Amino acid sequence: MKSSYPGNNNRVEVAALPRGxxxxxxxxDPRGPVPAFAPGAAVGAFLASLASDTLISG
Structure with a gap:
């Protein structure tokens, strides 16, 4: 699944893994890092932080 916002070239792809x-x-950046999440709310929180530009790295 791909997601993008109008007027914005930021795109995130989400792939389903075994067991949810x-x-x-x-x-x-298809060769860049690929965070993987276990089933649950963590991936939703991660994607929400990307969408709201509140992700803090480091």
Whole structure:
């Protein structure tokens, strides 16, 4: 699944993993890191922080 916001080139791809997990990547950087999440709310919180631009790295 791909997601994007109008007027914005930021795209996130989400892939279903076995047993309900999810993997996420930046579609502009397909060789970059691919965080993987176990089933549950963690992936939703991660994607919400990306959408609201509140993700803190480091």
């Amino acid at each position: 997990g999810r993997a996420v990547r930046d579609s502009k």
